[in-house]
Amino acid sequence: MSAPGPVSVDAAAVVDLLKTLVGIPSVNPSVAAGGAGEGAIARCLAGACERLGLTVALEEVAPGRPNVIAVLPGADPSRGRSLLLNGHTDTVGAGAMEAPFSPSLRGDRLYGRGVFDMKCGLAAMVEAVAALVRAGLRPRGDVVLTFAADEEHASLGTAAIARTRRADAAIVTEPTQLRICIAHKGFAWVMLRTTGRAAHGSDHAAGIDAIAHMGRVLSALERFDREVLARRSHPLLGRPSLHASLISGGEGPSTYPPSCELGVERRTLPGETPEGVRAEFDAILDRLRREDPRFQAAAELVIARPGLEVDRGTPIVRALHAALERHVTPSPEYVGQAAWFDAALLAEAGIPAVIFGPSGAGWHAAVEYADLPSVAACAQVLAQVILDFCGTAPA
Ligand SMILES: [Zn+2]
Structure with missing residues (x-):
């Protein structure tokens, strides 16, 4: 040199x-x-x-x-x-x-x-x-x-x-x-979908409310952010995070919603991989499935950029x-x-x-x-x- x-x-x-x-x-x-x-x-x-x-x-x-x-x-x-x-x-x-x-x-x-x-x-x-x-x-x-x-x-x-x-x-x-x-930091966008069963609003026995089930996902994600992500830290970047960014679902006031979609953005630290992020979402959904056999949901990784x-x-x-x-x-x-x-x-x-x-x-x-x-x-x-x-x- x-x-x-x-x-x-x-x-x-x-x-x-x-x-x-x-x-x-x-x-x-x-x-x-x-x-x-x-x-x-x-x-x-x-x-x-x-x-x-x-x-x-x-x-x-x-x-x-x-x-x-x-x-x-x-x-x-x-x-x-x-x-x-x-x-x-x-x-x-x-x-x-x-x-x-x-x-x-x-x-x-x-x-x-x-x-x-x-x-x-x-x-x-x-x-x-x-x-x-x-x-x-x-x-x-x-x-x-x-x-x-x-x-x-x-x-x-x-x-x-x-x-x-x-x-x-x-x-x-x-x-x-x-x-x-x-x-x-990097980021990943994840789309989550809950699947319910459409039914007349009066038919309590037949309907499965996909929006209510997404509510469980939302509160599980909030807890994951607070209890797990908040404990990870990088000396220059601080903690990773996630937030709900988009939500849609439902067909009308008198219909049980058959599906609900939620977009989530996860901001990652260097070294947090797309596979790791995906596995975290899958684990959360698995736990909700174990708690209620009628709960059906899937997560899809839309895009991921590394830190x-x-x-x-x-x-x-x-x-x-x-x-x-x-x-x-x-x-x-x-x-x-x-x-x-x-x-x-x-x-x-x-x-x-x-x-x-x-x-x-x-x-x-x-x-x-x-x-x-x-x-x-x-x-x-x-x-x-x-x-x-x-x-x-x-x-
Ligand atoms: Zn620029």
Whole structure:
């Protein structure tokens, strides 16, 4: 490993690129009907990367919705590690935000939809590589910038990247206030269905009330959350949880309901598997069946996304720590985040992944801003990590 310098980021260029990105609407059309999608912002990022001399490809994950893959080929890939940087280009809808796509500068803050989540991370990725190119430094290993579509809905973009790209490590540049995020929760959606027997409301002997039976499920789940999940704990993420999210059933006031469906979301800790979650639900239903032979129910796992946990001793985490120490703070902080991120998809594909990005506030909120000095600092740290992790060769 070598750590040459100086590599200086161009703070004005980061701000210019960030303003340009915020000015291009990229609302995810699966989240908000009529959203512009990722086509225009992808072309803008592709152009910026082409001007730096990178090898650029647009890869559609849905019609008109491309990922951008921009590669700075390593000077000596057999002797250097490859690094993948990842960020999403889509945003949620503008909601009640004023002038969402006209970025406005107030002091050190830039406001607009997507400026924090996460166009600030995209601008930092591009500027990190731009700084290396300007300094005439060429990493030994490949640097792969990936700008992914659809993170705010089904993560089609990073799912495709995880299937097709390999790297020795990945950094997802979602905002972390310049802290190293080494863990986040996963989630699973489970659909439960109770089966009763339809009958006239007066026919007590024939009817079996599927909604009342779902009431038993609900109270068992509440108790499981309180008595079992509340006792599990992760040092950075706290406890796992579950909540009822959707319910339906019944046909009319004078009919015993023949079925009831309940959707439940379970937020998991790293290491809690879909099979384990499924087994917990099955055990709860088994117990209710033993208590009442007329009770009939089934659970189906609809979707499960894993949590993320990466060891502090992993080379990419150590490289980030060292770069933060050098450029930002003598004591870099480690954090976990409750929400789910694309990083887990990369980790699941065997690429050690960590989350690191700029500061600001307003995830999906009516007021959203990025702290501009932190965006430049993020770019500086990323440039340093590329040099240290991938190694450098004379340009
Ligand atoms: Zn995001």
